[in-house]
Amino acid sequence: MSVITESGLRAQFPAADKLLYLDSAHQTPLSTLVRAGLDAFYDEALYTAGPKRGWLARVEEVRAQLAGFLGVDPHEIAFTKNTSEGLNIAAHGVHWEPGDNVLLLEGEHPNNAYAWLNQRADGLEVRLVPEDKKWADADTFAPHIDERTRAIAISHVMFHSGQRNDVAAITALARRHGIEVIVDAMQSVGVLDVDARALDISALASGCHKGLLVPQGLGFLYTPRNAEQLPPTYVAAAGVANTRADLVAGPEPVELRPDAHRFEIGNFNLPAIHALGASLSLIESVTTARIEEHVLALGDQLSAHLDDLGIALVGPTEREHRSHICVLDLTGPDWPDFFTAENVRLSPVRDGIRVSFGLYNTADDVDRFASILRRGLKQHAPHAA
Ligand SMILES: Cc1ncc(COP(=O)(O)O)c(C=O)c1O
Structure with a gap:
């Protein structure tokens, strides 16, 4: 047993x-434990009309907990709505010129594929790479790389077959060619032993409603070291370093926060973040x-x-x-x-x-x-x- x-x-x-x-x-x-995390939030909302400052402090606690869980720094984590949002942030942050290309496996999850396919109108080539071994590694991608390849976007675990792709080997290959690697970890986080830092990738996105045991509507994006190079497509006050105390958005240049907070748009999904705190405690106990x-x-x-x-x-x-x-x-x-x-x-x-x-x-x-x-x-x- x-x-x-x-x-x-x-x-x-x-x-x-x-x-x-x-x-x-x-x-x-x-799980009953995650339900208790949600209840704690709703009870506070019901009986105290929302201690927002406390809730925001809780967001930072859970961010730190998630970062610890993934083996990364809290400043490298942005909370998102779901995997797709994180993948789109990363896909739109990679710099490319018309005629450049990105590599994806044939059969990728549509939420990963569309983040790139949608950019073909502006001149990005999306190369769909066939695989014959039932999993992908460096050999799968090597023949498709050329001097115009800017990124490889890949699911860690594929939703339609269960195959675990060898992300570490793919990243080692990509690094030799200066290519970004963006990982969809929706199917692996919380289930497989994912050490995000060790994967040496450019970005990793996931939702929290599978292995992380939280209801739908919460995700995260991990962007190691290069958050400053990834320009956010959308910006809100939380992502701006020089927001004025009186909350008047003035004509001065917008200074983005240097870390992953720059990708966060508006208020958080507070109930789900409370649930995530509880679920991470459960998962870490196991x-x-x-x-x-x-x-x-x-x-x-x-x-x-x-x-x-x-x-x-x-x-x-x-x-x-x-x-x-x-x-x-x-x-x-x-x-x-x-x-x-x-x-x-x-x-x-x-x-x-x-x-x-x-x-x-x-x-x-x-x-x-x-x-x-x-x-x-x-x-x-x-x-x-
Ligand atoms: C590999 C993969 N990516 C993404 C998703 C879902 O994307 P989102 O979290 O944006 O709904 C799924 C399944 O729901 C999935 O299996």
């Missing part, structure tokens, strides 16, 4: 007992090293069942290239309704049925899912479309 299963964590996620919840890559169910080991072990267990059942994995099978996401090669049109009828929450994706684990899942969940699959195969055989 794993450390996580023994810890009684499951009881903190009541939804995971009401249904077979295998959809953390979509969103995670709320550690991402253990969460990663836990979800990979559940994947091993599922793979063994799939071998018995004759169902292939769409993504990689090797542990080092896998994540908490396993996509089953089940493409028949009846499968989604079958799983819904069986009270299983998962996601049909482009190449099959996506099962994704969280820290609340147990070995028993996997065995139950395998029995449901076996029943489904009897009803749906042959299982291919």
Whole structure:
């Protein structure tokens, strides 16, 4: 039995007992601890009419907590609305001239791809790089780089296959060519042991509603060392260093804050930031090293069942290239309704049925899912479309 299963964590996620919840890559169910973080905020709003100064101090505490969690400096973190906002900030901050190019994997998440595709009208070439190994590394990108390549934008873990791309190797290659690397970490933060500084990237964006266990509407952008070089597309008072005390925006030149605060626009999503404080405490009490080991072990267990059942994995099978996401090669049109009828929450994706684990899942969940699959195969055989 794993450390996580023994810890009684499951009881903190009541939804995971009401249904077979295998959809953390979509969103995670709320935990009682995160709910308590939200309640603390709402109680203050209800009974004290909003201690804004205290709440803003709390924002800085949570920023520092998140920075510590990622192994970076609080000044390198901007709170955003979601992953897309962070990716767009980074994508619009990279300097390029018409005719320059950016590399993306074919099949990237649309929220990552559109941040770049939308800039083609101004002369940016977007090169969609095919991959044949079921994961991407330096060899995947090397043949597509030339002297006009300005950036590589890549998901750490791909949402449609679960593959874990070798970001460190891709960055090492990019650095040799002076190319920026922008990472979409939506699927990996809080689940895999991400050391953002060690990845040596130009920017990393994520939302908080998957591995970080917070309801939708909060994200962050990590911009190491080069925040000063990334000009923000939008600017509000929080990002300006010379905002006047009387809050009159005068004709003097706007001095941007030198750090990631320059990317923050207006008021914060205060309830979600309170929730993030609670969820980070929960995740840190377990550690991402253990969460990663836990979800990979559940994947091993599922793979063994799939071998018995004759169902292939769409993504990689090797542990080092896998994540908490396993996509089953089940493409028949009846499968989604079958799983819904069986009270299983998962996601049909482009190449099959996506099962994704969280820290609340147990070995028993996997065995139950395998029995449901076996029943489904009897009803749906042959299982291919
Ligand atoms: C890789 C990836 N990026 C981004 C998103 C979502 O983007 P946003 O946080 O902007 O909604 C998802 C899934 O929701 C995802 O899987």
